[in-house]
Amino acid sequence: MGAFWKHGYDGTGIAELERATGLGRQSLYGAFGDKRALFERVLEHYFERVLKPSVIDILDAPGSGRGNLERLFDLWEQAALLPEFNGCLVGNSVSELGLRDEELARALGRKFELLEAALTRALVRARRAGEVSPALPIRATARSLLATAQGLAVVARLRKDRAFVRGIIDQSRRLLDA
Amino acid sequence: MGAFWKHGYDGTGIAELERATGLGRQSLYGAFGDKRALFERVLEHYFERVLKPSVIDILDAPGSGRGNLERLFDLWEQAALLPEFNGCLVGNSVSELGLRDEELARALGRKFELLEAALTRALVRARRAGEVSPALPIRATARSLLATAQGLAVVARLRKDRAFVRGIIDQSRRLLDA
Numbered sequence: 001m002g003a004f005w006k007h008g009y010d011g012t013g014i015a016e017l018e019r020a021t022g023l024g025r026q027s028l029y030g031a032f033g034d035k036r037a038l039f040e041r042v043l044e045h046y047f048e049r050v051l052k053p054s055v056i057d058i059l060d061a062p063g064s065g066r067g068n069l070e071r072l073f074d075l076w077e078q079a080a081l082l083p084e085f086n087g088c089l090v091g092n093s094v095s096e097l098g099l100r101d102e103e104l105a106r107a108l109g110r111k112f113e114l115l116e117a118a119l120t121r122a123l124v125r126a127r128r129a130g131e132v133s134p135a136l137p138i139r140a141t142a143r144s145l146l147a148t149a150q151g152l153a154v155v156a157r158l159r160k161d162r163a164f165v166r167g168i169i170d171q172s173r174r175l176l177d178a
Numbered sequence: 179m180g181a182f183w184k185h186g187y188d189g190t191g192i193a194e195l196e197r198a199t200g201l202g203r204q205s206l207y208g209a210f211g212d213k214r215a216l217f218e219r220v221l222e223h224y225f226e227r228v229l230k231p232s233v234i235d236i237l238d239a240p241g242s243g244r245g246n247l248e249r250l251f252d253l254w255e256q257a258a259l260l261p262e263f264n265g266c267l268v269g270n271s272v273s274e275l276g277l278r279d280e281e282l283a284r285a286l287g288r289k290f291e292l293l294e295a296a297l298t299r300a301l302v303r304a305r306r307a308g309e310v311s312p313a314l315p316i317r318a319t320a321r322s323l324l325a326t327a328q329g330l331a332v333v334a335r336l337r338k339d340r341a342f343v344r345g346i347i348d349q350s351r352r353l354l355d356a
Contacts, residue, residue, distance in 0.1 A: 153273075155328055
């Protein structure tokens with residue numbers, strides 16, 4: 001997973017995959033078919049092991065929807081400032097592959113939809129509890145938070161600057177109160 | 179330029195570059211040195227021919243700073259909904275290359291800084307003219323707009339849906355009034 005995350009799809013050669021998995025080329029091809037098939041598996045793995053625990057489960061945790069969103073914002077800040085931060089594998093893959101492979105594009109789009117749905121659920125709960133502005137447009141705000149997170153994952157990749165990262169995240173907070 | 183924009187750096191082979199430029203491999207290498215050097219030229223070209231006219235010049239146009247920001251928002255919407263929208267070459271390259279090549283990373287980071295500076299100038303003018311909330315945190319808002327634009331360029335790549343795109347941009351508008 002790390003190889004694709006760090007080097008991108010085209011940037012990850014079979015030698016890289018051998019190194020990362022400790023498997024030889026024959027075993028790799030035997031187990032996964034080809035690089036594309038392996039990448040599909042990696043994408044699912046990334047979703048289950050990274051995005052689900054660090055975004056979706058946090059948003060869906062019991063308690064305050066706004067509190068969960070705040071926990072997510074804190075995690076964004078921490079992640080973006082890690083020296084080895086490689087952005088989001090889903091966003092990176094969309095940027096790199098676009099619509100080149102329709103089936104992969106659908107799988108990637110589906111991940112965005114699941115993130116948007118989790119953001120929406122947390123916002124709905126926050127609005128019901130009076131933790132965000134009552135006039136908050138839930139659906140558009142969820143989409144805007146998704147876009148901000150993806151954009152932050154891009155612009156913070158080159159800029160390990162807490163004020164920069166926090167400024168962006170604070171505007172998402174401001175949006176919830178406006 | 180189109181080849182790198184559409185297929186990414188690693189995804190653009192010499193055959194693609196021959197096709198795109200109409201030059202043979204020998205002429206290409208003679209004129210530019212190697213793929214990396216050509217990519218650097220393409221990046222400057224993209225900045226001068228795409229980002230400068232469609233972002234910076236619009237923000238710096240005489241008249242209302244808020245009006246210029248609104249023109250930019252309209253352009254984001256139009257661009258994101260184009261069937262052949264390939265995102266932003268700067269953002270795509272950051273997502274794909276990360277910090278793999280320090281010199282390229284610096285060149286890419288510098289483009290983000292120039293965009294942020296232009297957003298800041300327009301916001302300063304808008305605030306002076308009372309066209310945005312007087313309490314608007316200018317620097318953080320400029321950074322947030324940069325992140326939103328980059329995020330929109332990622333998430334809209336897979337989703338040609340006007341309500342989706344407009345919802346995200348409307349939250350940037352809402353931020354200016356909050």
